[in-house]
Amino acid sequence: MTSQNLDRNALRNAVANRRDRAIDDLCALVRHDSLLGNEAPAQNWVADRFADMGLAVERVKIDINALRDQPGFSPVVTTEYSGRENIVGLHKPAKQTGRSLILNGHIDVVPTGPVAQWRRGPFDPYVERDWLYGRGAGDMKAGIIAYCHALAALHDLGLEPAAPVILQSVVEEECTGNGALACLHAGYKADCAIIPEPFSQTLMTAQLGVMWFQLHVTGSPAHVLDTSAGSNAIEAAFGFFETLKEVEEIWNHPTHRHAAYGAHVHPVNFNLGKIEGGEWASTVPPVCSADIRVGFYPGMELAKVRETIEAVAQSALENHPSCKGAKFDITYRGFQAEGCVMDETHPMMTMIGDIHQEVTGNVIKNYASTATTDARFFQIYGNIPATCYGPKAERIHGIDERVSISSMMEVTEVLALFIADWCGTAKRDTQPA
Numbered sequence: 001m002t003s004q005n006l007d008r009n010a011l012r013n014a015v016a017n018r019r020d021r022a023i024d025d026l027c028a029l030v031r032h033d034s035l036l037g038n039e040a041p042a043q044n045w046v047a048d049r050f051a052d053m054g055l056a057v058e059r060v061k062i063d064i065n066a067l068r069d070q071p072g073f074s075p076v077v078t079t080e081y082s083g084r085e086n087i088v089g090l091h092k093p094a095k096q097t098g099r100s101l102i103l104n105g106h107i108d109v110v111p112t113g114p115v116a117q118w119r120r121g122p123f124d125p126y127v128e129r130d131w132l133y134g135r136g137a138g139d140m141k142a143g144i145i146a147y148c149h150a151l152a153a154l155h156d157l158g159l160e161p162a163a164p165v166i167l168q169s170v171v172e173e174e175c176t177g178n179g180a181l182a183c184l185h186a187g188y189k190a191d192c193a194i195i196p197e198p199f200s201q202t203l204m205t206a207q208l209g210v211m212w213f214q215l216h217v218t219g220s221p222a223h224v225l226d227t228s229a230g231s232n233a234i235e236a237a238f239g240f241f242e243t244l245k246e247v248e249e250i251w252n253h254p255t256h257r258h259a260a261y262g263a264h265v266h267p268v269n270f271n272l273g274k275i276e277g278g279e280w281a282s283t284v285p286p287v288c289s290a291d292i293r294v295g296f297y298p299g300m301e302l303a304k305v306r307e308t309i310e311a312v313a314q315s316a317l318e319n320h321p322s323c324k325g326a327k328f329d330i331t332y333r334g335f336q337a338e339g340c341v342m343d344e345t346h347p348m349m350t351m352i353g354d355i356h357q358e359v360t361g362n363v364i365k366n367y368a369s370t371a372t373t374d375a376r377f378f379q380i381y382g383n384i385p386a387t388c389y390g391p392k393a394e395r396i397h398g399i400d401e402r403v404s405i406s407s408m409m410e411v412t413e414v415l416a417l418f419i420a421d422w423c424g425t426a427k428r429d430t431q432p433a
């Protein structure tokens with residue numbers, strides 16, 4: 001492969017020389033808030049970036065009717081999809097001699113929490129020592145910036161990949177994954193896929209399944225002077241969740257664990273993330289709804305997980321004192337995401353490990369994720385080996401989220417060398433603008 005002649009130090013230097021531009025780019029991208037429903041300005045920025053790099057830019061709409069019957073589809077949390085597109089940047093080689101590659105990242109960020117708790121505005125990025133702060137800085141705009149500059153560093157040397165490289169910036173990773181699913185459904189394929197999620201430069205070898213559901217509780221209203229006459233919907237929701245937590249404990253018990261999660265302290269986490277109900281301080285609340293997230297192991301079928309949830313509802317109604325007289329109705333929307341396990345011996349996995357060691361001097365650590373990522377679409381439904389390898393970040397989904405700049409640059413080096421080794425390199429026809 002032509003990359004045998006690659007001047008590896010020159011490529012690493014080209015990445016290092018891009019540090020200031022990478023920081024500026026990450027700040028620019030964090031400034032575009034890209035909360036659910038407002039991804040377009042950030043995606044336009046990415047589209048311009050891809051075009052500047054000489055890539056063919058394609059926009060992939062999310063057509064829910066076309067996706068509904070696809071494996072991996074998750075019922076939507078919002079029905080509004082106009083102007084919310086995935087951006088794809090395509091490198092097509094003059095002649096393909098190497099293996100093709102997808103580099104995928106999600107543009108969407110989760111809500112900020114109370115803005116007043118942030119030291120500065122969540123979308124007002126700033127640098128302090130090695131940290132760049134802002135919502136989405138780590139999860140995962142640094143990853144998108146890293147793969148852009150990895151490819152651009154090859155261009156700096158007058159080289160380009162000798163195989164198709166597909167850069168993807170997708171929406172809705174944080175709630176359904178339907179952005180990545182739309183790209184898969186649109187037919188983008190490659191010999192492997194890497195997602196630079198902020199997992200501290202570990203190599204993701206497994207990810208849990210994640211399911212969201214909404215519990216609707218109907219109680220019956222009464223005056224608080226005789227609360228026993230009514231059925232308290234809010235208390236019943238807590239009764240349900242307490243019963244559900246018993247399942248969480250069972251699934252975390254060492255004897256019930258999936259082998260990939262043997263070393264974790266508490267891999268399976270159930271979260272009562274949002275609750276709404278009641279109407280008056282002196283009235284027993286008649287209705288309540290709760291948004292709940294459950295994690296589960298690779299290999300567990302979605303239908304089985306739903307069966308377990310329904311059984312918990314039944315058991316709570318029969319046995320939990322707070323649930324007496326209540327009615328439960330459960331709807332599944334948002335993540336209906338199966339877990340998966342990666343093949344650690346796949347050449348992509350060993351190549352990432354080798355290059356990580358070359359760049360950092362350390363042996364790579366494997367990581368079994370307790371969350372879901374878009375890797376499942378490639379791995380389970382696309383027959384495309386996929387993993388995550390991305391920078392170190394802290395407080396993702398929390399207050400004062402931040403990403404390590406040196407880690408982002410190391411990831412950029414690893415990705416640049418990976419592109420060269422995996423795809424091979426050829427002389428670039430056109431110089432970058």
Ligand SMILES: [Zn+2]
Pocket residue numbers: 106139140173197198
């Ligand atoms: Zn993420």
